[in-house]
Amino acid sequence: MMNFTPISCAVKQQLLTTLCEQSQDAIFILDENLRYLSVNATYEIILGYHEDFLLGRPLGIYAAEFLSENEQAVLQDLSNRLDSTGFYEGKFSLSTRYGQTLDCHIIYRKLYVDDKPYYIGKVRDMSSEVKDKRQLTHLLNFDQLTGLPNRKVFLSQTSELLLDTFQEVVIIRLNIDRYRSLSSMLGPDGINELIKRFVGRINELKLDGLRCFSHFGGDDFGLLFESNDANMVRHQLDRLMQTCERPFILNDEDAKQTPIYCRISAGVSYYPKDDSQFSGLLTKAEKALHYVKQQGGDDIRWFDMTIDEAAANSLQLEAELRTAIDLGQLVPYYQPKIELASGKITGFEALVRWQHPTRGLLSPSNFIEAIVTNKLSFELFSQMIVQITKQLSLWQTMGFDQHICINADAAEFTYSEFYAVVSGLFTEYNIQASQLHIEVTESSLIQRHTNVKNQLAALKALGICLALDDFGTGYASLSYLQEYPFDFIKIDKSFISKIVNDCTQHAIVKAILDLAAALDMQVIAEGIETEAQRDLLSDMGCKYGQGYWFSKPVTAEAATAMLSAQYGK
Ligand code: C2E
Ligand code: MG
Ligand code: MG
Secondary structure, X not given: OOOOXXXXXXXXXXXXXXXXXXXXXEEEEEOOOOEEEEEOHHHHHHHOOOHHHHOOOEOOHHHXXXXXXXXXXXXXXXXXXXXXXXXXXXXXXXXXXXXXXXXXXXXXXXXXXOOEEEEEEEEEEOHXXXXXXXXXXXXXXXXXXXXXXOHHHHHHHHHHHHHHOOOEEEEEEEXXXXXXXXXXXXXXXXXXXXXXXXXHHHHHHOOOOEEEEEEEEOOEEEEEEEEOOHHHHHHHHHHHHHHHHOOEOOOOOOOOOOOEOOOEEEXXXXXXXXXXXXXXXXXXXXXXXHHHHHOOOOEEEEOOHHHHHHHHHHHHHHHHHHHHHHHOOEEEEEEEEEEOOOOEEEEEEEEEEEEEOOOEEEOHHHOHHHHHHOOOHHHHHHHHHHHHHHHHHHHHHOOOOOEEEEEEOHHHHHOOHHHHHHHHHHHHHOOOHHHEEEEEEHHHHOOOOOOHHHHHHHHHHHOOEEEEEEEOOOOOHHHHHHHOOOOEEEEOHHHHOOOOOOHHHHHHHHHHHHHHHHOOOEEEEOOOOOHHHHHHHHHOOOOEEOOOOOOOOEOHHHHXXXXXXXXXX
């Protein structure tokens, strides 16, 4: 056994004294009349009073003149309990010499030495823990950007109100329209500033009957009203819409900055008419919101049964579309692209048609929106590209040197497999990349999906021609020409329809042709329906055209027949 030497009393006392002196807690000794006898260094540091000052003074004296009635009562209680049980423990706010208030945990014990009573006090400063707890509570319940209660608080306040109320309760789900575009245009700081100002404006309105205004995150908000009269809430919502019609100026110092217009969509449900249950009310407000957004946004819609029917129809459409994809009911029709000077077919645009089992042949206007909203664009593209490459391969064996344009929504380029699918098919069917053109609409580019730029550049490097479809219909047409590597511009048919008699449309088309020439791009005019339109466009220098004047979109067999005629086979 190793040598063991017990410590002496003196050493033990020395150690315990040092421990007390170095403790993180403030420790002090009081006599039987609760007068200070000694305090440790921590006490002096956190409370700011020196031992010399405190010696002989009664507990609480240093703050006597500041003690509130409540604090005096606590002091009295402490004294009584120490007398009766010799122990006291509690939470207490202590004022320091520097005027700070600390949240403290305090313990007193009555101890005897040589039959003489002493009180030992120990104070632990809990302020930072209390502050952390408050911050945590705030973090859990409030949105950090706007300071508004979050979704969790909104939901609990709504369900509580529904239990208590004798009035009508109105739930509103509100979104800012075009949030993604605004966000990519303004950047993270800009969009945050916009949200703060938007919330500030709504707060300033002091809407009557508003019980909770909550920020669920991003562009998503909830409002809860309680009122005797739902019409009053309608009026409050009108005020809210109106206040958003004024443009937002994000940087007050920059006189030249573009004002931001912030449109909103809102879905409303109310108790007791729409539902008696909280979850039903919330779902109905959300359905109404979804409906407004599908209709283009910038509106308020109160829930009614027609919304449920529309939702059921769109669900059915989605289910049918998935089946259509599985069963290969989506097929390309081909519209020839004509060289105006010679009248020769130089290629075809593939336009999707749905061979619906009961409704017959459907055009894209019946289902293309549902394809995009249900994120089926890539499935559509995959089906079309397979049929198109097979067609090109067939025409190649027949000696027809042609290209086919496929339409693509910019969202499709977010799929990483896009490039691999296309290049894989070229190899499989022995097709030259230049035989495929891809058309992207302006409207889909507005969404600014990630990766579009890289994918387009990679496809272009592979040898595929790129066309900007419906040129002139979006608000950033020119910037797209600068941003993406297009070879062709397709002038939208709305500019062609009145080109013969309307001098403004004539001037616009002329300007587009000049621009394209300057940028070394080719132009295709869409929607040529008359001979006069064709002649005029040809005279203006437009090289290619498409339209019913030449041919409507036709089946693969009919397109093959046209080529056979042209090639004399
Ligand atoms: P788009 O790409 O601009 O296609 C031109 C549309 O105009 C086609 O309508 C075509 O049939 C129609 N059109 C052609 N010539 C004339 C004309 O002389 N007069 C008139 N009034 N219309 C003409 P469609 O086939 O109904 O397609 C509508 C849109 O659907 C297309 O517009 C395109 O954006 C989209 N789309 C079509 N197929 C696909 C596809 O496979 N994938 C994707 N993502 N979108 C497609
Ligand atoms: Mg097109
Ligand atoms: Mg077009």
